[in-house]
Amino acid sequence: ETGVTQSPTHLIKTRGQQVTLRCSSQSGHNTVSWYQQALGQGPQFIFQYYREEENGRGNFPPRFSGLQFPNYSSELNVNALELDDSALYLCASSLRGVATNEKLFFGSGTQLSVL
Amino acid sequence: SQKIEQNSEALNIQEGKTATLTCNYTNYSPAYLQWYRQDPGRGPVFLLLIRENEKEKRKERLKVTFDTTLKQSLFHITASQPADSATYLCALGPGGYSTLTFGKGTMLLVSP
Numbered sequence: 001e002t003g004v005t006q007s008p009t010h011l012i013k014t015r016g017q018q019v020t021l022r023c024s025s026q027s028g029h030n031t032v033s034w035y036q037q038a039l040g041q042g043p044q045f046i047f048q049y050y051r052e053e054e055n056g057r058g059n060f061p062p063r064f065s066g067l068q069f070p071n072y073s074s075e076l077n078v079n080a081l082e083l084d085d086s087a088l089y090l091c092a093s094s095l096r097g098v099a100t101n102e103k104l105f106f107g108s109g110t111q112l113s114v115l
Numbered sequence: 116s117q118k119i120e121q122n123s124e125a126l127n128i129q130e131g132k133t134a135t136l137t138c139n140y141t142n143y144s145p146a147y148l149q150w151y152r153q154d155p156g157r158g159p160v161f162l163l164l165i166r167e168n169e170k171e172k173r174k175e176r177l178k179v180t181f182d183t184t185l186k187q188s189l190f191h192i193t194a195s196q197p198a199d200s201a202t203y204l205c206a207l208g209p210g211g212y213s214t215l216t217f218g219k220g221t222m223l224l225v226s227p
């Protein structure tokens with residue numbers, strides 16, 4: 001167990017709707033990264049938050065947005081859902097500022113299905 | 116563009132044998148390379164990290180090599196067990212506080 005929790009575990013939405021996914025980072029971690037993993041693919045980086053600010057973004061459109069809160073938990077919001085947004089969304093926490101900060105601790109993910 | 120390649124076909128081996136998985140990359144100069152294990156419906160779990168100035172790293176039955184000239188990493192599991200069956204992901208990091216780039220992963224199936 002990594003101590004990173006995500007909710008909900010599964011979600012079904014229809015095209016055009018909006019969704020919010022939540023993540024509680026591991027105790028003591030100050031950085032949260034979000035990844036999208038389509039079936040049979042590796043995780044693709046969406047963005048990273050450090051101390052409540054976006055700190056790096058992958059090749060995802062602006063309808064993917066996020067927040068990090070003072071307790072370092074985080075949200076991923078996706079607007080105007082498309083069928084291709086169906087995937088496993090993974091949250092990973094890490095601790096910036098020490099030598100092991102490159103290691104990511106992943107939650108179990110939220111499986112999003114867009115119909 | 117940057118590219119990370121892992122064997123797309125599943126690797127089937129017998130229990131007790133050594134499993135060897137390959138990760139090749141192009142157009143990339145990583146400061147380090149990591150290997151993760153992922154079980155179905157779960158998030159990846161960190162296994163090993165090797166830096167660009169290291170040739171080999173070991174942890175229990177796991178061994179990883181890193182050849183920056185060949186742009187390749189090999190991941191070995193010795194004395195494999197059915198419980199080692201999972202998908203193994205290779206990930207590259209540019210260093211500093213930048214995030215990881217993952218390959219598609221290779222599924223390993225260990226039969227008793």
